[in-house]
Amino acid sequence: MTTWLDDIFAVEKPVIAMLHLSALPGDPGYDAEGGLDAVIARARQELHDLQAGGVDGVMFSNEFSLPYLTQTEPITAITMARIIGELRSEITVPFGVNVLWDGRASIDLAMATGARWVREIFTGVYASDFGLWNTNVGEVARHRARVGAAGVKLLFNIVPESATYLADRDLESIAKTTVFATLPDALCVSGATAGAPTDSQALAIVKKAAGAVPVFVNTGVRAENIGDQLSIADGAVVGTFFKRDGRFENAVDPDRVVTLMTAAREFRATLS
Incomplete structure (x- = not known):
């Protein structure tokens, strides 16, 4: 059965690489001396390294905007739009965006830049490291329609990082009702x-609970386990493994990209 994944990526079980933007204006870690030129220069180099290594897609996120906001300040998405705009002619693979942790801002950024998907926390109420974390998926879905972004696919992270679901519900029930009641385009499962x-x-x-809705493994994918993970999931989102020494804070290591994507292609070859 053909899915939207086939339409966008044209490969089975795609690997989406995270492109972690450096801290942005307004973030505590922003390098005002280096300025946006430094942020863009690092993003450009990492984009080229990821694409040259053979990734199937790229997702831009403000990963170094720590500590995260659940309702971001306008400067964050505006700055991300500028960065993506500057790199747009150099992007050769499908791309998505993620404004952590703000679903509306992610959709707005996707609409402004031509991104094909967003990943966010769209459902649930959580006790998190960022305080009480509430969502309103109905409002977000209507916002997507109002701004003309109906074609932007929504990847729902239903096991959010640094947070615990407040309701006493098992993961199977959460997945089933999320699919039935909130109409996700894909589900993401994280560590x-x-x-x-x-x-x-x-x-x-x-x-198993998601039915026809695609499921992505969202964290912890490595070259040595990608076959096992993709034997279950419909795709993978990879960030940390691609970094030098496999450390979150480091820049992308081109050799590690090639290593993982080689393993991914070898696994996919067993499916045909």
Whole structure:
């Protein structure tokens, strides 16, 4: 059965690479001396390294805007739009965006830049490291329609990092009702933090409950486990493994990109 993943990526079980933008204006870690020129220069180099390594897609995120806001300041998405605009002619693979942790801002950024998808926390109420974390998926869905972004696919992270679902519900129930009641285009299953392994049993539970909705393994994918993870999931989102020494804070290591994508292609070859 053909899915929107086939239409966008034209490969089975795509690997989406995270492009983690440096801290942006307004963020505590922003390098005002280097300014946006330094942010753009690093993003450009990482974009080229990821694409040259063979990734199937790229997702821009403000990953170094720590600590995150659940309702971002306008300067964040505006700055991200400028960065993506400057790099737009150099992007050769499908791309998405993620304004952490703000669904509306992510949709607005996607609409402004031509991104094909967004990843966010769209459903649930959580106790998190960022305080009480509430969502309003109905409002966000209507906002997407109002701004003409109906074609932007919504990837729902239903196991958010640094947070615990407040309701006493099991993961299977959450996945089933999310699919039925909130109309996600895909579900993402994560570990505790960026780079943390995603539990294979949790991934399998969500995959079974999701029916025809694609499921992505969202954190902790490595060259040595990508075959096992993609044997369950419909695709993978990879960030930390691609970094030098596999450390979240480092820049992309081109050799690590090639290593993982080689393993991904070898696994996909077993499917045909």
